[in-house]
Amino acid sequence: MTETLSSDLVRKITENVTVPLVFRNFISDWPLCRWDMEKWCSALGNKEVPFRCLRKHLVSDEPCWERKCEVKSMTFKEFITQSPTSEQWMYFDYKHLPQWFDEHAEFLKEVSWHKFGYPDKGAADSTLWIGSSGAHTPAHQDTYGYNIVAQLYGKKRWILFPPESGGMKPTRVPYEESSIYSELNFYCPNNMEAFNGLSRGRTVELCAGDALVVPRGWWHYVQNVDSVNITLNMWLPHEKDNSTRVSEALTKIMVAQVCKDLPQDTAKLLVNPNEDDLSDTPLAVLFLQLESVTKSYLDSRRKLRRIKRQRTCDDEANPPDIETLDLQAVLKDHKNLEVPPTVSAEELINLLKRNVRDFANTGVSFDEDEIDGTRSLCLTKAIIDAFSDNNVIELVKQNLFSRLK
Template identity: 65%
Template structure:
């Protein structure tokens, strides 16, 4: 069975495919994929933008947590001047376009996700990522939604693992709502042994005009491989988000209460900078948030029961379903330029990490004490408590008992 490759098909893929898909040159027709660096300099102008920075040769057992980075404000032109020569990588990451660009700007007007079947999604829903070589996001999984990434300028490497992958050492410290981090350092690790035996991995290099679909729950480590890299992404809702929000609200209460009773400097190490206000959030507000998401979940469950009962009572029980598609035929058709993210063995992964070390690290350099500030090594017991309570089988049981009592 052949399937027409259009917006409806792609939308269907995003909702149903459970493996990462690469859309080669799929968005090369976007005008912003044709912009050269001078054009991007004009678009950014002289606005001061905050870049997260860290030494390229930082080696550690832990990932390079955001708390360890220094924030430096500079213009895009200043960033360009240092992108190839600086001893630091720089990242202006996870920034919503509408917070940095007006609706009448050229960039804002050009962003549309209609080609993926989401005409309702545009610049307001999109986040921007601008960085230099070596800039990266620690390995993590998003607890909400589906991710579509559009590569606009430069190349970016994605290493991905299925949701159920063992050996990644999941942790909620540092805490950030919707992110579960891996305690493994995929950038410049001090210990390679922890990567032995990791299975199910996939690795893909995205070039300008490429797009990537990251299904719900897939672990991913992302690193810029060119001197200048620019990308956009959009998160799409998933039907399981309603349930997940209850779990996240429960975890947030736990972390917030622990932070309230700890010294401020210690509490900061438990959370990412965007969660710094968590200790100041009144307990009543946290419980109101929990009550809200729990009621939404229960209301949805009741509606589904009513619909199911109604269908069983009606003579015509035909339920409209989404148009079927044949993924294999879509992948086999060369003109679609569609591919599964290629698999990577643990041996190849280890070689990739060693190449990273060879590229960025001067092993003769000694580290200053202030460079290790922001690590979570000294939070062993507190971290263990949070991770124990946040483990999926534990928090799912708590959620199940809570919802049963609220029903």
């Protein structure tokens, strides 16, 4: 008999699971999952919001970087009217709810993460994603925390790879704090050979009412399937974030220094649009940020050592967490839980070919002037990627800590 998932168990799962986990129909009782288009139009009102847009039939070896997109302002009603027939995909993505909607809006009042064991989390902790078919986020890793995703409307496809996966071609160009992008284009790639060596991938489609936990560091490419897609998510902190913030602060200083010595238009080719002010940020400010996160990390390490020293031989057992339990038994007891199935390199390539057939069947490939400008900065990009390589940054960080002790 399938047991009911308690909020305490769900929280333990989200905090400890090391593979992506799907909760089928878990949030189907959320009022937001039962709203129709008329209700969404009423709730989101006539406020114009920015959608980033790009031609659906763009085929390229490079991902569809945000810098390539144009931004169009439109209401939600205008979006759902244009979405089915538009030659562009459109995405109002990565938007922190309180920054875009009145705190008294009905929509915000309905957002609660209580079912996941976080009764104190709501709209203020949530990010909204509204997009059309083909709208996507390039493959990347989130360097901070882990992610809980709630699918409210439409279908969304996820392709995920473990943190240590080879062949993902990580890059910090375009630079964005907390995001390590892959150079692979999972949308409509011009060359499929780059995907031949990929293994251990997983894929899943989320429907309205489903939820997904993305563990720390997992690579993910996310694409909307239906013409209207609405998703909420929440990032939660991880115990390793203090250390990662030092790595990110070191990387930011290095990228900022490179950008400061380049013409502004050139420097912008190295960063995502939300980092356009990086080259104008005084280095003194960046060093203060580094000092702050370094102090926080070292303080947390000292505190942990004190706790270990003060620990007595108390025989009281620690309560078990999800890692000490049998995950397979948990999955067996809760039929609405599933680990996304693995996808072979051949299956992945077939999926990408289907994408090309669906969106790029016009036979149009990219134009020379659409090639990302960073190709003309090949050496600069290579230097940034070389210095920001995880092994290099880790060595610098440990050297820094030893000197500061």
